Amino acid sequence: GAGVSQSPSNKVTEKGKDVELRCDPISGHTALYWYRQSLGQGLEFLIYFQGNSAPDKSGLPSDRFSAERTGGSVSTLTIQRTQQEDSAVYLCASSLVRQGPDSPLHFGNGTRLTVT
Amino acid sequence: TQLLEQSPQFLSIQEGENLTVYCNSSSVFSSLQWYRQEPGEGPVLLVTVVTGGEVKKLKRLTFQFGDARKDSSLHITAAQPGDTGLYLCAGAENSGGYQKVTFGIGTKLQVIP
Numbered sequence: 207g208a209g210v211s212q213s214p215s216n217k218v219t220e221k222g223k224d225v226e227l228r229c230d231p232i233s234g235h236t237a238l239y240w241y242r243q244s245l246g247q248g249l250e251f252l253i254y255f256q257g258n259s260a261p262d263k264s265g266l267p268s269d270r271f272s273a274e275r276t277g278g279s280v281s282t283l284t285i286q287r288t289q290q291e292d293s294a295v296y297l298c299a300s301s302l303v304r305q306g307p308d309s310p311l312h313f314g315n316g317t318r319l320t321v322t
Numbered sequence: 323t324q325l326l327e328q329s330p331q332f333l334s335i336q337e338g339e340n341l342t343v344y345c346n347s348s349s350v351f352s353s354l355q356w357y358r359q360e361p362g363e364g365p366v367l368l369v370t371v372v373t374g375g376e377v378k379k380l381k382r383l384t385f386q387f388g389d390a391r392k393d394s395s396l397h398i399t400a401a402q403p404g405d406t407g408l409y410l411c412a413g414a415e416n417s418g419g420y421q422k423v424t425f426g427i428g429t430k431l432q433v434i435p
Contacts, residue, residue, distance in 0.1 A: 251424065
């Protein structure tokens with residue numbers, strides 16, 4: 207499709223298990239962002255990719271969170287030893303690399319993660 | 323990281339009423355974006371404002387960027403049930419060679435028929 211695709215759309219996991227969330231950005235978009243949206247918290251920045259490198263990973267909340275991007279396309283966000291506070295909607299967005307107002311973010315529909 | 327405050331956080335109005343949502347920051351952004359998000363979906367861009375004092379209109383929606391580029395407002399005229407959703411403002415700043423986008427907490431709007 208033409209939009210950002212995220213999978214799975216919903217994930218329920220037990221506390222302590224590892225999870226992988228996948229993002230397929232829009233073709234040709236070299237910038238890729240991960241955000242987390244919790245109830246009443248707004249969108250929290252996690253990490254930014256430019257191509258396969260991550261020049262800004264300042265938003266990752268702990269070393270249990272990691273992300274990678276391969277081939278300048280698909281990205282995977284991994285959460286190890288999940289905790290209940292990790293429950294949230296994880297949103298991926300992509301954009302053209304150039305700076306400026308004509309580079310809006312295009313979001314996927316997110317992965318709703320529930321840790322029981 | 324610059325912070326964006328949105329108000330009100332919740333708004334429930336009758337169809338046909340007007341409303342204004344505010345987005346404020348203590349810092350300057352290179353541009354400010356407004357997104358609308360519906361349940362189960364990702365945010366979708368409505369508009370980007372760049373120049374201080376700029377006003378943009380999108381049908382019944384009017385967006386304004388403050389003169390100092392620190393604040394913005396979204397005004398909806400004659401709200402319709404289809405306007406129901408979460409409205410997010412986002413400030414863009416050029417950081418380390420890329421566009422860093424920081425979001426406000428959002429305004430959840432419910433328009434009652």
